[in-house]
Amino acid sequence: EKPLHIHAAVGIGVVCLVIGLPLWWKTTEVYRVSLPYSDIDQLAQYKIQYGVDVTVISFDEQMVGVDLAALSKHLMESLDRNPIPGDISSRYRTSVKEKTSQESSLLSSCTSLSDLDAKLKEVFKQDHNQYYVILLPQTSQLKVNAPEIGLNRNIFFTKTENDLKQFAGQIAQTLKEVVVREGSVLKAYEAAKGSRNQKFYRLQPDKERMRTVRSHPGYDITFTLVNPQPDIIDAQWDIQHAVRAYLEPLTKQLKKYATVNIQSQVLYFTGLMTKPKTDTQKKEYYYTTKELPLIINPIEANLGSPASNNPELNFLVYVPTRDEHPLHIRDDTGMNLASNAFLSPRWGGIYIYNIPSPPQNASLPVRPSIDMRKVMEIFLFQIRLLFNLLYQGSTSVNLMPVGNKVVADWELDGWLRTHCVENLATATATLQSLAQLLGQISNIVINDDIGQEVQSAVQSIKESYQHLKEGFLEKAFLASRGAIISSEKAFFDPSLLELLYFPEDQKFAIYIPLFLPISFPVFSSLYKACKWFRERKVLTKAKQE
Amino acid sequence: MIFAILLSLSTSVLTVNTADPPVEEFFASNHTNNWAVLVDASRFWFNYRHVANVLSIYRSVKRLGIPDSHIILMVADDMACNPRNPRPATVFNNANQNINVYGDDVEVDYRGYEVTVENFIRVLTGRLPPSTPRSKRLLSDERSNILVYMTGHGGDGFLKFQDSEEISNVELADAFQQMWQKRRYHEIFFMIDTCQAESMFQKFYSPNILAVASSKVGEDSLSHHVDPAIGVYVIDRYTYYALEFLENVQPGSKKTMDQFFKVCPKFQCQSTVSVRTDLFQRDPKKTIITDFFGSVRNVELLTETLNLQDSTAEFSCSKDKCPEEKLQKTSVQLLSYAKQFPMPN
Numbered sequence: 001e002k003p004l005h006i007h008a009a010v011g012i013g014v015v016c017l018v019i020g021l022p023l024w025w026k027t028t029e030v031y032r033v034s035l036p037y038s039d040i041d042q043l044a045q046y047k048i049q050y051g052v053d054v055t056v057i058s059f060d061e062q063m064v065g066v067d068l069a070a071l072s073k074h075l076m077e078s079l080d081r082n083p084i085p086g087d088i089s090s091r092y093r094t095s096v097k098e099k100t101s102q103e104s105s106l107l108s109s110c111t112s113l114s115d116l117d118a119k120l121k122e123v124f125k126q127d128h129n130q131y132y133v134i135l136l137p138q139t140s141q142l143k144v145n146a147p148e149i150g151l152n153r154n155i156f157f158t159k160t161e162n163d164l165k166q167f168a169g170q171i172a173q174t175l176k177e178v179v180v181r182e183g184s185v186l187k188a189y190e191a192a193k194g195s196r197n198q199k200f201y202r203l204q205p206d207k208e209r210m211r212t213v214r215s216h217p218g219y220d221i222t223f224t225l226v227n228p229q230p231d232i233i234d235a236q237w238d239i240q241h242a243v244r245a246y247l248e249p250l251t252k253q254l255k256k257y258a259t260v261n262i263q264s265q266v267l268y269f270t271g272l273m274t275k276p277k278t279d280t281q282k283k284e285y286y287y288t289t290k291e292l293p294l295i296i297n298p299i300e301a302n303l304g305s306p307a308s309n310n311p312e313l314n315f316l317v318y319v320p321t322r323d324e325h326p327l328h329i330r331d332d333t334g335m336n337l338a339s340n341a342f343l344s345p346r347w348g349g350i351y352i353y354n355i356p357s358p359p360q361n362a363s364l365p366v367r368p369s370i371d372m373r374k375v376m377e378i379f380l381f382q383i384r385l386l387f388n389l390l391y392q393g394s395t396s397v398n399l400m401p402v403g404n405k406v407v408a409d410w411e412l413d414g415w416l417r418t419h420c421v422e423n424l425a426t427a428t429a430t431l432q433s434l435a436q437l438l439g440q441i442s443n444i445v446i447n448d449d450i451g452q453e454v455q456s457a458v459q460s461i462k463e464s465y466q467h468l469k470e471g472f473l474e475k476a477f478l479a480s481r482g483a484i485i486s487s488e489k490a491f492f493d494p495s496l497l498e499l500l501y502f503p504e505d506q507k508f509a510i511y512i513p514l515f516l517p518i519s520f521p522v523f524s525s526l527y528k529a530c531k532w533f534r535e536r537k538v539l540t541k542a543k544q545e
Numbered sequence: 546m547i548f549a550i551l552l553s554l555s556t557s558v559l560t561v562n563t564a565d566p567p568v569e570e571f572f573a574s575n576h577t578n579n580w581a582v583l584v585d586a587s588r589f590w591f592n593y594r595h596v597a598n599v600l601s602i603y604r605s606v607k608r609l610g611i612p613d614s615h616i617i618l619m620v621a622d623d624m625a626c627n628p629r630n631p632r633p634a635t636v637f638n639n640a641n642q643n644i645n646v647y648g649d650d651v652e653v654d655y656r657g658y659e660v661t662v663e664n665f666i667r668v669l670t671g672r673l674p675p676s677t678p679r680s681k682r683l684l685s686d687e688r689s690n691i692l693v694y695m696t697g698h699g700g701d702g703f704l705k706f707q708d709s710e711e712i713s714n715v716e717l718a719d720a721f722q723q724m725w726q727k728r729r730y731h732e733i734f735f736m737i738d739t740c741q742a743e744s745m746f747q748k749f750y751s752p753n754i755l756a757v758a759s760s761k762v763g764e765d766s767l768s769h770h771v772d773p774a775i776g777v778y779v780i781d782r783y784t785y786y787a788l789e790f791l792e793n794v795q796p797g798s799k800k801t802m803d804q805f806f807k808v809c810p811k812f813q814c815q816s817t818v819s820v821r822t823d824l825f826q827r828d829p830k831k832t833i834i835t836d837f838f839g840s841v842r843n844v845e846l847l848t849e850t851l852n853l854q855d856s857t858a859e860f861s862c863s864k865d866k867c868p869e870e871k872l873q874k875t876s877v878q879l880l881s882y883a884k885q886f887p888m889p890n
Contacts, residue, residue: 194687194728202753202826203687203731205575211845214686245856293842294796297610305614307679331846339847346577346688347842377850384851404854433726491727494674497666 006532009525016522030443033451037439039458040431043465048088048189048424050417051471052180053130054079056096056171059107060137060159065098067164072096074165078172088189088421090182091469092175113142114400117150121409126153128413129473131179133157133171147174148398151408155179178397181414184208184388188418192425211345212388213311215419215426217485218259220312222348223379224303225264225370228271229321233355234365237317239264242372246380250406257416257477263306272318273298276327284336285320286328292342295350313386314348315379317370319355326354341378349382351375380406389415416477420468423480427461427487434491450490457486576690576731579840580683581606581616584665586697586706588622588657593777594768596624597638598696598738598784600646605791606692609839617668617683619655621697621707631775638780638788640772654681662712670723687728692736692837696784699739701762718748725751732825734802734837738783740765743819755825755832757806759783760816767815782814796839802829 056075058068072094079092099107106123110116116134124132136143136158143158147170150156155174159167176182191209203209213219225237243262251260272295276285287295303314320327328336329352343349353375358366384390384402389411391399402408407415431454438444460483467476583606585599603618624636625647636647655664667673668683685691697704703711724730735756737745742758749756759766759781768778769785780788786809794800806820806829822829835841 191687203575207845210575210577210688210843246853289844289846290797292844294610296842296844297612297840300614301612305679309679309682309684329846337846337848339850341847341850342844343847344842344844349847373853373855377853378847380853381849381851382847385845401852403852404856406851430727433723436726437723492671492673494667494672497663497670497672 003532006529009529013522013526030445032446033448035435035438035446035451035454036458037435040435043428043458043461044432046465048421048465048468049091050468051091051093053471054092054094054133054175055130056094056133056135057099057103058135059099059104059140060135062137063135068096068098070164071168074168075171078169079175086186088186090180107140110142113148113150113156116142117152117154120154121152128416129471131155131175131410135159146396146398148400149179149410150400151402151405153410174397177393178391178395179410181391181418184414184418185421188422189425192422193429208388208392211385213313213346213386215422216311217481218261218308218310220261220306220308220310222303222306222312222314223264224314224316225266226270226299226316226318227266227268230268230365232322232358232364233319234367235319235355235370236367237370238372242376246376246404249404250383253407253412261306267302270299270302271321276324284326284328285324286330286336288330289332292329296344296347315382316350317375318350318352320352322357325357327352339378343382343385349379351378387415388418413473416473420464420477420480423484424461424464427457427480427483430487430491431457444496447495450493450496453486453490457483457490460486574836574843575688576836577688577843579611579615579690579837580685581611581692582668582683583616584619584695585621586660586695586704588707590627590629591777593624593775594780595696596620596622597636597646597779598781599694600636600651601638601784601788602694603651604646605788606838609794609835610796611840613652614680617654618652619660619665620653621657621660623657637772640770640779660707662706662710665712666716666720669720671727671729685729688731690732690837691730692734694736696738696781699741699745701741702744704739704745714745714748717745718750721749721754722751738766738781742766746821749821749824752824753826755802755829756821758819759814761819764816783809783818786813791838794834794838796835796841798835800834802832802834805834
C-alpha cells in the first residue's frame, strides 16, 4: 500500500522548512543599507594634524647666513614643541631665507608699515595659510619695538636681543598663540567633540566658546532700529547704504564659506521694558550692568525671526525717548560706557543711540538721521567678537587696526581653521552616534539616501583631514562644510525614528498566533512519518534476516 | 552675655549679605539660552485641568523671560473654544477665575491631534520633516538649558497621549539619550505631574538631568479643586503649589531648585513628591530656579570699537539711484493670473 499520508506529510514538511522558512525570513527583513561602520570608528580615532607654512625673510644685514641657519633650527624646534597634548596638533613647515635685491628695494621704497604690508602681499601672492615673518633691521625707519601683525599675512619683527634661541622662541610664540591661534583651535575641537565615553561630562564656562556662534553653513543677521517715540523723534537710518559700504568687505570674504543673510527692520512704538535709573545730579538716565540682562528678553519677543534654521544674530539700535534722554550704560565703577553698547553671547548686540531732544518750538516729529558710521563701528566690532575673528588674548603683540577691511587675512585663516576643526569634530561625533543608534536597534529602516549621505560624509571627512594636514586650508574647510551638511542630514532624517510599537520582545506575540496552530499538525505528521520510516527500516531489516 | 549674642547675630547677618554672588561674573552660568517644552497629553473636557496646568506653567515661564520662539507648547485639546466651556476663549486655573491663562498672546505650537508620541519624540530628537516651520522646532545647542514639563494621565512606566497611545519611560529615556549624543542640551529639568509619575524618570541614563515628579510609583496625583461655574476640576495639586512658588519668583530671583523641591509636602499634595538628582552634577541647593524657568542672559559690555573711515565718498550709489537696484527692478516680472494655471484656450 502506498503510504500516501506519509508522503504528503513529508512533502508539506519539506516545503515548509526549505521554501517557507527562508521566504518568510527574507520578506520580513528590514531594508537596511550597509553603512561603513569600521570607517566611522577609524575616523573617530584619527588624530588631526593641521599644517601651516611659515617663511622667514630677513631684511637685517647684521644676520648672516650662519645666524639664519641657527635661527631656522631654533625656530623649527620651538614650533614643533606642542605644550598642549591631545588629539590635535600642528605641523609647521618653515623656511628661512635672506632678502633678494628686489625685496630690499621694496623695503626702501615703503614709507609706512601698512604700505610695506600691502606691497609684500603683491609680491608674494600670499595665499591662505602661508605666513611671512619679516625681520626688519634696526637701522630701518620701519623698525618695530614689539612684534606687529599686519592686515595681510605678514608679521614684522625686529631683533632686539642677541640670543637667537630666545628670539626664535618669541617668533614661535607669536605664531602659535596669536596668528595660528592654537589655543582656540584646541578649544573648538574639544567643545565640539564632547565626550561620549565619560558618564559625567559637563561643559566648563569659557568666555570665548560661549560667545562664539557655532559653526553653521549659514547665518542670519538682522539689524533693527527700535524707536519708541516716532511721533516725536522719527529717526532715519540708511541701513542699506551702511550694509553695502561697511559690512560688504566681510560678507564678500565669507561668501565662499558661509551664506550670510542680512535683513533689516524698524520697530515703532516698542520700548525697552526695564525702567532705567535716574541720576538727578547729572540729569541723565542709566542702566547698570545688573539690569542689562533683563532688557533682551522682552524686546526679543517683538523682533521676529527669519524663516530658516540658521543661527541668528540680532543687532539693535535703540533711540531713547525724549523723557529718558540721555540714556547711558554704566559699568561697575560708575562711569558711563564710551561705546554705550553691550552684547549677549550667541545672540547679538544692543547700542543705545542718544539723539538730542528736539527744542521746545520745533515742529514734531523731527527727523534726525542716524550716523551709520558710528553704528557700524560698534556692530562690526561685535560681529568680530561673535564670529571669533578677533584675537582676544593679552599679549605684547601689536595688531594693526583693521579699519574698513573689517577682517584681516590672517584672522580669516584663523576663522577657517577653528571652524574646519569644529566641523570635523561635530561630523565625526554625529556619525559615531548615528552608527551606534543604527547598530543598537536592528529594526530601523535605513534608506538608500541615508546610506549615500553617510558615505559622502565619510568621504568628505577623509578629504578634509588630508587637506588640513597638507595645509590647504580653504579646501579643507569646504570639505568639512560638505561633511557637516551630509552628516546632519543623515542624522536628522525623519525616517530614522525609533520603531515605537514593534520591539523585539513583542515579535513573539505577533508570530505565535500565526504559526503555532499550523506548526502543530505539520510537526506531528512529520514526527509520525519519521516513526513510520524507522519502523519500515526495522521491518525490512528483519525481513532480510 | 547678651552683648555677645547680639554681636554674633550681627556678624551672621553681615556674612549672609556678602554671600551674594558677585555681579561682575557675567559668564557665571554655563548656559547661554533657555528652552521650554511643555506638553499636555490628554484630551476631552473632563481633563480641563491638564490644559490649565500646562498653560499656567507656560505663563510663568514667559513671565520669567523665555520668549515664545524658545517655547514649544503642545496642547492636546482645545478647552477655550470647547462648546462646553461656559466662558468661551478663556481657560482658568483657579475657581476665583482671577487669571485667564489662555490670554491674548498664547502661542500653541502643536495643537489637537498634532500632539502625538511620534511628534513629541520628533521634537526632542530633531528628526522633523524639512517643511516644519521654525516655531515647531527645538533648535537647542550644547549650551541650552531645557525645561520639559509633562502632564496628563499616567501609570507605572507610561504616560497616556490622547487616550489612544502611550509613551513609555524607556522611550523617553532613549529620546533624552539621543539628545545627549547630538549635544542638544546642556542641562534638562524634567517636571511631570501625573499619577505614578516617578516611574517616568526612573529609566533615565543620560547625564545632566534633574527630575521631579508629583507622585511615587503606586500613588495617584490628585486634582486640587473644582470650579462649580465651569463644572470640572481646574488644576492639579502639585502644579497648583508649584505655581504658588513660581508666582513669588521674579526674573532676578536667587531662589534655588532645592527650595522648589520642597514645594507641596505630603499633607498638601497627598502624594509624595519625588526627585532624582543623581544624574545632575551641580548641587540643587546652589542651582537657581531661573536657570531653568527663566532666561537670564549673560552680557558683555563693549569696551572698544572699530575705527571706520567714512565711506560715503567712495560709495556714490544712494538709495534711489543705484544701478544694481535698477537691474533688480527690471528683473521683477509681473505675473498675470491666467499664466499661473493651465487654462484651456
